[in-house]
Amino acid sequence: MNVAVIGLGLIGGSVLRALAATGHHLLGYDADPATRATARTAAAQAPPGQRWHVAQTVGDAVARADLVVVAVPLPAVAGVLAEVRDAGYTGLLTDVTSVKEPVRALVERELRAAPGRPARFVGGHPMAGRETSGFGAADANLFTGCAWVLCLEEGVTSVSDWLELAALVTGLHARVVPTTATEHDRAVAAVSHVPHLLATAVAAVAADNPLAGTLAAGSFRDGTRVAATRPELIAAMCGGNAAAVGPALDALLAALGQARAALDAPEPIEALRAWLAPGSAARRAWPPRAGTPVTLPARADELLALGRVGGWVTRVAADRRTVTAVRPVPPG
């Protein structure tokens, strides 16, 4: 495929490298001239047959593309979509943004406004963040084994578009998770966005006490690791998903309120032990163990039901009529 990647940070750069390494034709673009220069130098150093080109404008990047991957932070998505539309692009488009409802709304606003045939859209999100960022941190193997959401809105997304992207992404050895934008945003609020806020809060509260900084060990190191992410990225991620992060943070605050009450109980150790038990058991049961692969019909209802029970797709059949799917094994 001819693939254009717009935005060459950690994720966009890794998509560029990973797809180039699996035999696709890649053209990258970044708004930052220094990043374009870095990406161009890196291309020359890649093995022959796994190189990419770097375009000077979004228009040049998408002109001959079969697929456009938008890999810019949420605040920049609307501008990129407008450029892609104005370039007359009518092919398949996906993104790698960490929130899906707001991107879907932007696509609706920016692309459907195109005269004639608008580009077709499948929202995506590889769950492969790191606390490092930038093209320099990009890695062709970043997606191996990672969950990669591809949104499927029943009655809206074309299943054949979804399967085309799923085939591409399973080729990077990612686990493709079919779900809706709403279900995605709610789930990542709980397991990614809220944890970023917690990590940052812990680091901030400890910062005033030098003794605490010296005594901080493994639980602090790991518990606050993602707080080192650039604050503008966390802000875009959490603020862009505020509608789901708010309730997820409320649920967490309610749970912590119970822990606070347990600390004031007449027997705090006993009260805390009861409070801790379910979360501790849940963490020991994570990550979910993969069940035996099964073959499913490549239909929206089957795929969405798979995502809802925590399952994923590992392969799309050549005839696009079935997929190989894995469901997690219930713990115990």
Place this chain on the structure above:
Amino acid sequence: MNVAVIGLGLIGGSVLRALAATGHHLLGYDADPATRATARTAAAQAPPGQRWHVAQTVGDAVARADLVVVAVPLPAVAGVLAEVRDAGYTGLLTDVTSVKEPVRALVERELRAAPGRPARFVGGHPMAGRETSGFGAADANLFTGCAWVLCLEEGVTSVSDWLELAALVTGLHARVVPTTATEHDRAVAAVSHVPHLLATAVAAVAADNPLAGTLAAGSFRDGTRVAATRPELIAAMCGGNAAAVGPALDALLAALGQARAALDAPEPIEALRAWLAPGSAARRAWPPRAGTPVTLPARADELLALGRVGGWVTRVAADRRTVTAVRPVPPG
């Protein structure tokens, strides 16, 4: 030295192995017969000259000891102290419990009640937890580079007792942090105990959603790692330090309340960015960088001032009149 270690879990077992490996005479004891058998078998497999013995009772363990290390969870400390007292032990005693005020109070109650000369006490806490537990996870190198608190209550703790333990612990390549029980408990509440509660809350809240479990990636994995610790250990640690954990959790809840308000702000991304900045900067400045080692007089006031600025002791001079100390370099 003849050292008795009471309690052969992860920390006690590691103290046993580490001190045996550095030429001391070690005698271990655990209330669990199976653990004693495991420790005995492991001793036979250790290199000659680095072995230890396992006693059948606390009395046997402490009978000829110069130092007793109490390495049981907080709820078991009182019972062990009573046994040590009833065995007539009058030497030096330390502990490795993760809270220091409650242990100091128990020592006061249990040991000072001894007829004649009571044992001398220096509270200790190696900051070297892991989510694994038990003698099987014990590791002679667990303390290399780790911060090891030794409490020094001005006018109460004998500085010569403190230096004796500091010399022993620096021999394990730990960084000895001099502080008071109160300052310790406040610091670890913020950087260890509260993070354990947060990790468990995140794991609990995510548990109801199988999709969330599948999408959970690095921020969830690292942010909840310590939730897999046995709940009774976290409960003992946090509940035993409830007086300090309560206010630390309140500080965190207040910070998260600000994040919650930022999510509801007219421009949540901008509001969150401002909220995130200090914690993000603090995390990037952690861990503190070590300054140039200096020589300090081995006096309580000097040592406590060192601990208060986040410093530590790396060596005790042979004449016990000075220590080699390191202060962290301020960031920037």
